[in-house]
Amino acid sequence: MHVFDAAIALGADEECHYTGNTHPAYGNMVGPFGGVIGATLLNAIMQHPQRLGDPLSLTVHFAAPIADGGFSVEARAVRTNRTTQHWYVELVQDGPVAAFATAVTAIRRDTWQALDAVFPEVAPAATIAPVPAIARAAWTACYEMRFIDGVPGAPGSDSDSSESRLWIRDLPARPLDFLSLSAICDAFFPRIFVRRPNWVPIGTVALTTYFHADAAQLAAQGSAPVLGLARALNFGKGFFDQTAEIWSESGALLATTHQVVYFKE
Amino acid sequence: MHVFDAAIALGADEECHYTGNTHPAYGNMVGPFGGVIGATLLNAIMQHPQRLGDPLSLTVHFAAPIADGGFSVEARAVRTNRTTQHWYVELVQDGPVAAFATAVTAIRRDTWQALDAVFPEVAPAATIAPVPAIARAAWTACYEMRFIDGVPGAPGSDSDSSESRLWIRDLPARPLDFLSLSAICDAFFPRIFVRRPNWVPIGTVALTTYFHADAAQLAAQGSAPVLGLARALNFGKGFFDQTAEIWSESGALLATTHQVVYFKE
Numbered sequence: 001m002h003v004f005d006a007a008i009a010l011g012a013d014e015e016c017h018y019t020g021n022t023h024p025a026y027g028n029m030v031g032p033f034g035g036v037i038g039a040t041l042l043n044a045i046m047q048h049p050q051r052l053g054d055p056l057s058l059t060v061h062f063a064a065p066i067a068d069g070g071f072s073v074e075a076r077a078v079r080t081n082r083t084t085q086h087w088y089v090e091l092v093q094d095g096p097v098a099a100f101a102t103a104v105t106a107i108r109r110d111t112w113q114a115l116d117a118v119f120p121e122v123a124p125a126a127t128i129a130p131v132p133a134i135a136r137a138a139w140t141a142c143y144e145m146r147f148i149d150g151v152p153g154a155p156g157s158d159s160d161s162s163e164s165r166l167w168i169r170d171l172p173a174r175p176l177d178f179l180s181l182s183a184i185c186d187a188f189f190p191r192i193f194v195r196r197p198n199w200v201p202i203g204t205v206a207l208t209t210y211f212h213a214d215a216a217q218l219a220a221q222g223s224a225p226v227l228g229l230a231r232a233l234n235f236g237k238g239f240f241d242q243t244a245e246i247w248s249e250s251g252a253l254l255a256t257t258h259q260v261v262y263f264k265e
Numbered sequence: 266m267h268v269f270d271a272a273i274a275l276g277a278d279e280e281c282h283y284t285g286n287t288h289p290a291y292g293n294m295v296g297p298f299g300g301v302i303g304a305t306l307l308n309a310i311m312q313h314p315q316r317l318g319d320p321l322s323l324t325v326h327f328a329a330p331i332a333d334g335g336f337s338v339e340a341r342a343v344r345t346n347r348t349t350q351h352w353y354v355e356l357v358q359d360g361p362v363a364a365f366a367t368a369v370t371a372i373r374r375d376t377w378q379a380l381d382a383v384f385p386e387v388a389p390a391a392t393i394a395p396v397p398a399i400a401r402a403a404w405t406a407c408y409e410m411r412f413i414d415g416v417p418g419a420p421g422s423d424s425d426s427s428e429s430r431l432w433i434r435d436l437p438a439r440p441l442d443f444l445s446l447s448a449i450c451d452a453f454f455p456r457i458f459v460r461r462p463n464w465v466p467i468g469t470v471a472l473t474t475y476f477h478a479d480a481a482q483l484a485a486q487g488s489a490p491v492l493g494l495a496r497a498l499n500f501g502k503g504f505f506d507q508t509a510e511i512w513s514e515s516g517a518l519l520a521t522t523h524q525v526v527y528f529k530e
Binding site for chain 1: 369374380426523
């Protein structure tokens, strides 16, 4: 079993009460990497016998710090329509809710299609060396990241732009699916560390991802790296946003994702 | 009372069980304008005695069609921290949940700030004539929209770009606050009608808004128009996304907003 699948694994009783555990491989500086928590909440939906269709959108609220250890997860189909279904999922740890998510799953169909975003011309992944993992953030060893630009600099090396462009994939390699893609959407280094590389405590407050690809497109991706473009639009009053696009090597927009992040100074 | 405030008004009993009604002034082609439904859900939080701080993020799920008429709303503080609070709100009409929202409210504080997005140089609102309202979408008469570009064209006049830029404000004029700003974030014409102006049924599935401004910044805005930039990134398989920035006349980024929209063809 791939370490990612071990990290998002859920046990379930007959009434879909799920239980899970944080995994040391995806530890962050404090508690677990948020991308794997979001993927775990999505996994409760993926495993749910009432699920209709595949993920279309996912919003994760990181409501409180999550401690290393066990938790329980409850997923509820709030409303089921003919081709779309709306979900609410809660992660409870030692009593109160520590994280929750809403999601839409949907049956997709072939329709007119058009791409408005522009696939950037960048060097292929194989021509760029990956960056080393960051020891104090274990999860970074679970991703291969090859930066075209926007590597967080040394303290004091402020940048005019918060943008990063990088090829990224699971390490070890793993075929892409909605679960791993949802986690990759949270695997961009916090934009404040690109724009102003001084270490300050940060934490994602809420994250929304839209899945543009269907299951067949993701399966066709295999374990090839995806191209991520991430930037912030605004920093101030203790929060910043972060917005990103995830592209396939062949120029398909797989997902777009947005989050709001707390920072302290 | 301004018609917007009448439209989002909620009655409440002593235990914060809220009741509301759709308002004909904000009717859409079918049912009510989603922006006002989202604002109504946010209003349940704004009125809630347990609320901590002001809105930071809002995600609205349009789970099913809403009929003209009455509904009930329940707001629950899922988790309250020292400076942030996470909410879940449901709108019920005749039994099942028709819409729901999650939100974060937060106490903001002065910190380092930086703007990454670029305020576009456009003609001032006063130099541009507003577009007429659309008779079959009553809510369009509740907004003054002055387009710089990206007006939906005549059927058949496809565009290479889905982008629109417009000055927008409430009609009649109303001082901006989190509630009206949340509705303005859903007041962009669906991007498919800019890119491919053929009428097809559409509906927002889920919408997320990040509020970058605090209450004082919004109050300073008064009833001046705000500049909206909206575009889609991808259309296909029955859905498209829509992403927008809302700016003040003085170049402050007030909000960013993203949605996923169903379309039929």
